[in-house]
Amino acid sequence: xxxxxxxxxxxxxxxxxxxxxxxxxxxxxxxxxxxxxxxxxxxxxxxxxxxxxxxxxxxxxxxxxxxxxxxxxxxxxxxxxxxxxxxxxxxxxxxxxxxxxxxxxxxxxxxxxxxxxxxxxxxxxxxxxxxxxxxxxxx
Numbered sequence: 001x002x003x004x005x006x007x008x009x010x011x012x013x014x015x016x017x018x019x020x021x022x023x024x025x026x027x028x029x030x031x032x033x034x035x036x037x038x039x040x041x042x043x044x045x046x047x048x049x050x051x052x053x054x055x056x057x058x059x060x061x062x063x064x065x066x067x068x069x070x071x072x073x074x075x076x077x078x079x080x081x082x083x084x085x086x087x088x089x090x091x092x093x094x095x096x097x098x099x100x101x102x103x104x105x106x107x108x109x110x111x112x113x114x115x116x117x118x119x120x121x122x123x124x125x126x127x128x129x130x131x132x133x134x135x136x137x138x139x
Contacts, residue, residue: 044067078094
C-alpha cells in the first residue's frame with residue numbers, strides 16, 4: 001500500500017514543484033542570463049514599454065510571437081520582466097487578450113493606470129491588456 005501511495009504522491013509533488021518554479025515566484029531567476037539558460041524565451045532582446053526586457057516561460061509564446069504578424073492569439077501570457085541596465089529581475093507582467101478582458105482588477109505598480117486597470121497594448125496581429133506586478137521606474 002505504501003509503495004502505491006509513493007508511486008502516486010512523488011510524481012504529483014514533483015509536478016507541483018516544477019510548476020511553482022516555472023510560474024510562481026521565480027526565486028531562482030535573478031537575472032536574464034539565468035532565465036535564458038533555463039530555457040525562457042527573451043526575444044526580442046530590446047526594451048519594450050520603458051527600460052525593460054521581457055521573457056516567456058519555456059514552450060510558451062514570447063513577446064516576439066505576439067508582436068510579429070500574424071501574431072499569436074493565446075488567451076494569456078505570464079512574463080518575467082528584467083531591467084535593461086543590468087538585466088536584474090524587476091517583476092512579473094501578465095497579458096490577457098483584449099477581447100477576454102472584463103474589468104478584472106490588477107493590483108499593479110503605482111505608475112500605471114489608476115484603479116487597478118489593465119493597460120491596453122496594441123500589437124500587430126493581436127491586442128492584449130497588461131498588468132505589471134512590480135514598481136516601475138519608467139512608463
